[in-house]
Amino acid sequence: MRSIRVALLALGTLIATLLTAPTAQAAPNFKAPFACGQQWTYSHHSAEVRRALDFVRSDGGATANAPVLASASGTATRHNQPGGAGQYIVIDHGGGWQTYYFHLAAYSVANGQSVAQGQQIGTTGSTGNSSGAHIHYEQLYNGVGQNIVINGQSLAYPSSYYANYLTSDNGCGGGTTTYWVDTFARTDGYAGPSTASPQGALYAGTNYVYCKVWGENYTGAYGNNHWWLRTDLDETYPGGNGRGAYVPAYFLSRWGNDEARDNNGTVIPDC
Missing domain, CATH: 2.70.70.10 (Glucose Permease (Domain IIA))
Structure with missing residues (x-):
């Protein structure tokens, strides 16, 4: 009987310890340590x-x-x-x-x-x-x-x-400003402002973009453009990331070489 009482006391002590042990604190919703859109x-x-x-x-x-x-x-x-x-x-x-x-x-x-x-x-x-x-x-x-x-x-x-x-979406203030542009053809979207690392595709039509960066010169039958536009892609390739990808400003319908403006003529800001 003594051994049973000792075992019960030990079990009670263990249960009490578990009930009173501090619980892990939930982590904050950490965001990237660099600026919005980058x-x-x-x-x-x-x-x-x-x-x-x-x-x-x-x-x-x-x-x-x-x-x-x-x-x-x-x-x-x-x-x-x-x-x-x-x-x-x-x-x-x-x-x-x-x-x-x-x-x-x-x-x-x-x-x-x-x-x-x-x-x-x-x-x-x-x-x-x-x-x-x-x-x-x-x-x-x-x-x-x-x-x-x-x-x-x-x-x-x-x-x-x-x-x-x-x-990053850190410091975006609840939403990133978008600029509406028309594109004349489907184009691949990339991880950065160059034709390395295709992530998916942006379809022809009216699309929103966030900002622009200067990068690899993209050339074609209609001229060239060094500006690249950050946007969210319509189609993501296997293993790709369609959010915040980059497409050549070459595909803007209304603007020529090394131009990056929205449909109203507003200069798209730098990222």
């Missing part, structure tokens, strides 16, 4: 601390000095490790969650400042132990590196750049 490629290598991903810009814009944005709201602290992370920001989001942003060229917030999701916290650089400008980005829970999740979706961990891409 596309960056990312990679991971085995020497990285924790579960970091490194991001470089892949849409024709410059990586160096590009704004680095807060993935979620929280309290930002500034740090400097000349032989390692360089100038970096840590944001404490509460509930045990933090994000790290390494190798900054400059800080954009004060130490201990409260920041909103999408707020600029620094600029992209190569300070510390770094071979080139990039954003080294981490998500931690209770000090432990986590697999990175953006907008509720887990990212891959490729060993090199230009295999995986991420287009």
